[in-house]
Amino acid sequence: MENVRVRIAPSPSGFLHIGTAKIALINWLFARQRAGTFVLRLEDTDPDRTEEQYVEAMCEGFSWLGIDWDEGPPFGGVPERGPYAPYRQSQRAQIHRDAAARLLASGHAYKCFCSKEELDAERARAQAGKLPWRYSGKCRALNAEQIAAKRDAAASLRFKTPQSGHTVLNDLVQGPVRWDNQQIDDFIILKSNGDPIFHLAVVVDDLTMKITHVIRGDDHLTNAAKHVLLFEALGGPMPTFAHVPMVLDETGKKYSKRMHGANVLEWREDGYLPEALINYVVLLGWTAGDDKEVYTRAELVRAFSLERLGRSAAKFDLKKLQWLNGQHIRRLSADELRDRVLPILQKAGLDSSGRDPAWLSRMAGICQEKLVTLHDIVKQTDFFFVEPAAYEEKAVQKHWKDVEAAARLETIHRALANAAAWTSDALHADFERLGEAQGGIGKVVHPLRLALTGKSVGPGLFELAELLGKDACLRRVRRAIEFIRAGCIQTVP
RNA sequence: GUCCCGUUCGUCUAGCCUGGUCUAGGACGUCGCCCUUUCACGGCGAUAACAGGGGUUCAAAUCCCCUACGGGACGCCA
Numbered sequence: 001m002e003n004v005r006v007r008i009a010p011s012p013s014g015f016l017h018i019g020t021a022k023i024a025l026i027n028w029l030f031a032r033q034r035a036g037t038f039v040l041r042l043e044d045t046d047p048d049r050t051e052e053q054y055v056e057a058m059c060e061g062f063s064w065l066g067i068d069w070d071e072g073p074p075f076g077g078v079p080e081r082g083p084y085a086p087y088r089q090s091q092r093a094q095i096h097r098d099a100a101a102r103l104l105a106s107g108h109a110y111k112c113f114c115s116k117e118e119l120d121a122e123r124a125r126a127q128a129g130k131l132p133w134r135y136s137g138k139c140r141a142l143n144a145e146q147i148a149a150k151r152d153a154a155a156s157l158r159f160k161t162p163q164s165g166h167t168v169l170n171d172l173v174q175g176p177v178r179w180d181n182q183q184i185d186d187f188i189i190l191k192s193n194g195d196p197i198f199h200l201a202v203v204v205d206d207l208t209m210k211i212t213h214v215i216r217g218d219d220h221l222t223n224a225a226k227h228v229l230l231f232e233a234l235g236g237p238m239p240t241f242a243h244v245p246m247v248l249d250e251t252g253k254k255y256s257k258r259m260h261g262a263n264v265l266e267w268r269e270d271g272y273l274p275e276a277l278i279n280y281v282v283l284l285g286w287t288a289g290d291d292k293e294v295y296t297r298a299e300l301v302r303a304f305s306l307e308r309l310g311r312s313a314a315k316f317d318l319k320k321l322q323w324l325n326g327q328h329i330r331r332l333s334a335d336e337l338r339d340r341v342l343p344i345l346q347k348a349g350l351d352s353s354g355r356d357p358a359w360l361s362r363m364a365g366i367c368q369e370k371l372v373t374l375h376d377i378v379k380q381t382d383f384f385f386v387e388p389a390a391y392e393e394k395a396v397q398k399h400w401k402d403v404e405a406a407a408r409l410e411t412i413h414r415a416l417a418n419a420a421a422w423t424s425d426a427l428h429a430d431f432e433r434l435g436e437a438q439g440g441i442g443k444v445v446h447p448l449r450l451a452l453t454g455k456s457v458g459p460g461l462f463e464l465a466e467l468l469g470k471d472a473c474l475r476r477v478r479r480a481i482e483f484i485r486a487g488c489i490q491t492v493p
Numbered sequence: 494g495u496c497c498c499g500u501u502c503g504u505c506u507a508g509c510c511u512g513g514u515c516u517a518g519g520a521c522g523u524c525g526c527c528c529u530u531u532c533a534c535g536g537c538g539a540u541a542a543c544a545g546g547g548g549u550u551c552a553a554a555u556c557c558c559c560u561a562c563g564g565g566a567c568g569c570c571a
Contacts (some may be wrong), residue, residue: 009571011570011571013571043571044571045570045571046570046571089571112569114569115569116569119568119569120568123568126494127494129494130494130495131494131495132494132495132496132567133494133495133567134495134567156569157569171498174497174498174499175498175510177497177498178497179496179497180496183495183496183497183567184496184567185567187567187568188568188569190569191569192569193569195569197568197569197570197571198570198571199571201571202571217565218498218499218564218565219564219565219566220565220566220571221497221498221565221566222496222497222498222565222566222567223565223566223571224497225496225497225566243498245498245499245564246564246565248564250504252563254564280505283505283506283520284505285505285506286506287505287506287507287519289507289508290507290519291507291518291519291520293505293506293519293520293521310505310506311498311499312498312499312500312563312564313499313563313564314504314505314506315504315505316504316505317503317504317505317521317522319504319521319522320504320505320520320521320522321521322521323520323521323522324521326533326534330534367533368534369533369534369535370532370533370534371533372533380532395531428530431530435530440530441530442530442531444530445530445531446530446531448530449530449531455531455532456531456532457531457532457533458531458532459531459532459533460530460531461530461531462530
């Protein structure tokens with residue numbers, strides 16, 4: 001069986017973009033499933049766009065998502081590793097130049113002495129005439145003498161594209177794609193300053209790193225024609241190509257860098273689980289063909305297949321991500337949920353340091369099924385840590401407004417004080433009975449919830465009461481009674 | 494402008510290769526009902542799509558052609 005080698009080749013010009021994450025994820029899943037190798041290669045040959053600071057941020061994005069690489073450059077504190085180092089394209093220029101020299105020697109490339117200004121003028125003329133622009137091929141016709149006469153004038157290197165026939169690519173996702181070679185320019189592979197151009201660099205790197213499957217965004221589909229030509233000219237084994245559709249934002253536009261959520265780490269900030277995000281992103285263009293939608297990371301590795309990748313771009317849908325996030329939250333154990341939620345409580349200024357871990361797990365457990373994002377934990381549990389600072393106005397109107405409100409809370413207070421046992425089951429039974437006397441359990445439950453939490457919504461009342469403890473509950477009911485009495489003085493003239 | 498790719502419910506998609514089983518399936522969303530101490534969860538139900546036009550065929554979401562729309566490439570950027 002073939003040893004699968006795939007790569008993600010981001011250019012470190014920003015944070016980890018959601019679209020890059022999708023491509024990386026697909027490569028990673030494929031590699032892991034086939035026990036292959038996942039390579040990270042930094043395409044940093046454009047110094048104008050590369051910034052060291054982004055290297056760290058991008059690494060953090062990958063590691064948060066759980067996308068680890070087997071070979072790659074020093075990146076985010078991880079040392080360089082792998083047999084085909086270096087893995088930064090900027091350090092591989094000599095390898096690219098050597099390949100270019102071979103192409104020149106084998107007649108697959110030629111020197112071009114046209115200046116940038118000449119070419120710009122040519123291009124401008126073509127565009128003005130609404131003609132497709134392609135290099136005239138002026139220097140292609142130069143003979144040995146003419147070239148010698150140029151001596152060491154600055155020259156770029158162009159690829160000698162066949163002038164007839166066609167180039168065919170059997171893309172795993174897009175199917176067979178065919179170009180007329182006359183449509184393909186004699187593109188530059190080496191700048192006149194000797195720097196390699198992207199097309200040369202990728203192909204040479206993929207070749208030397210023995211990449212078996214080139215899985216990348218479909219914005220590269222038309223570039224692939226040039227790459228196929230280069231692979232052939234270099235005499236290397238042709239990798240399998242898979243051009244996967246990109247991720248669109250909710251309006252159907254290309255996911256711009258400035259949009260919230262474009263940066264993968266923003267989802268972490270917003271309380272999303274990495275396993276939910278990767279599950280969602282992979283669903284943007286892939287299904288197993290059955291009705292399963294919620295996958296663990298391991299299940300994804302098992303079920304994924306390149307062949308079932310869709311061919312059209314997908315719009316990002318926050319609602320579905322939210323649903324999936326809830327699904328994944330519910331699949332966590334109470335302990336796991338507690339551990340993920342603790343930093344969020346901390347950040348919200350709720351001090352949980354005095355609570356023992358088991359208690360915190362139970363607290364996490366009683367609101368687990370109510371969370372859409374991890375951040376929801378704050379409004380679900382803040383009252384455990386601080387007494388309600390205010391009572392929800394609408395709930396006060398509804399549950400504490402009538403004349404018997406205070407008296408009813410006195411009754412509730414008594415019931416709590418005399419509770420047979422301080423467990424949610426026992427309390428539930430007590431209030432069931434109390435409710436019968438009061439005209440429905442709702443008559444006692446809502447005023448109590450408001451007294452204990454200050455809100456009308458939250459975790460199960462008896463569960464939270466049990467966790468809050470008897471003393472705190474009695475104190476809060478007392479406080480509520482005083483609040484009502486004080487309020488009555490104001491409202492009754 | 495030239496070339497390349499795409500187009501099934503609002504959204505993600507199944508089905509398309511190997512035409513009939515599709516009065517087009519699932520999921521999210523939305524709406525309704527049930528469960529219920531709240532909010533959720535869960536359950537049940539409803540809603541809603543084959544871009545348009547030609548052709549091939551007994552039969553087309555599925556095959557072919559054209560058009561429209563969307564995207565991409567056309568750089569000494571990646």
